[in-house]
Amino acid sequence: MAWEGLRLLMHPVALVLLVPGSWGLAVTPEELREVVGGTLLVQCWSSPQEGPYMQKTWCRQRSPGRCTRLVTTSQPLTAVENAQHTIWDHPKAGFFIVTMTQLREEDLGVYLCGSFNSSQNLINTFRNITLVVSPASVSSVGTITWLPTMTGRCGVSARGRKRDDQAT
Ligand SMILES: *[C@@H]1O[C@H](CO)[C@@H](O)[C@H](O)[C@H]1NC(C)=O
Numbered sequence: 095m096a097w098e099g100l101r102l103l104m105h106p107v108a109l110v111l112l113v114p115g116s117w118g119l120a121v122t123p124e125e126l127r128e129v130v131g132g133t134l135l136v137q138c139w140s141s142p143q144e145g146p147y148m149q150k151t152w153c154r155q156r157s158p159g160r161c162t163r164l165v166t167t168s169q170p171l172t173a174v175e176n177a178q179h180t181i182w183d184h185p186k187a188g189f190f191i192v193t194m195t196q197l198r199e200e201d202l203g204v205y206l207c208g209s210f211n212s213s214q215n216l217i218n219t220f221r222n223i224t225l226v227v228s229p230a231s232v233s234s235v236g237t238i239t240w241l242p243t244m245t246g247r248c249g250v251s252a253r254g255r256k257r258d259d260q261a262t
């Protein structure tokens with residue numbers, strides 16, 4: 095089987111090999127734009143899964159066929175969090191969610207979400223996202239993944255003051 099050959103290239107730690115697409119198909123690369131300091135929110139779809147849990151991961155691809163895992167689930171419905179990333183998986187519903195916070199310009203790069211088979215050290219890619227992070231002064235229009243990191247900057251407190259909390 096092809097895996098046996100790939101095994102020879104296996105890397106320890108978080109570097110894993112990639113297999114293309116969910117069912118062996120190549121995934122269409124996407125580009126998402128965010129601003130410095132912003133948060134990337136990505137939803138990834140798998141088919142609804144019953145049976146043994148398959149881990150999900152978010153990784154950064156710096157070279158062909160290799161991806162460095164940034165955050166990986168360990169069980170369903172349990173968020174895993176580190177300094178810049180969170181991941182949360184709902185396998186029965188067939189999706190998982192990744193966030194990447196406090197974006198910096200140097201986070202520009204290619205990221206993949208997918209399932210992770212730890213015994214083979216292989217990632218099956220679901221989405222391939224090129225992240226572009228631009229300075230905050232440049233407005234980012236047209237991304238549905240943009241989440242404001244701060245509320246209360248845009249006159250929320252002024253509106254709050256107007257509200258009549260002691261109405262009878
Ligand atoms: C993801 O897309 C990038 C840029 O289009 C490409 O270089 C890379 O090989 C793709 N990775 C995978 C696993 O499809």
Ligand SMILES: *[C@@H]1O[C@H](CO)[C@@H](O)[C@H](O)[C@H]1NC(C)=O
Nearest residue numbers: 146147148149211212213214
């Ligand atoms: C990982 O791959 C092995 C070998 O193909 C397979 O037996 C196992 O079921 C896979 N693990 C998961 C969680 O799918």
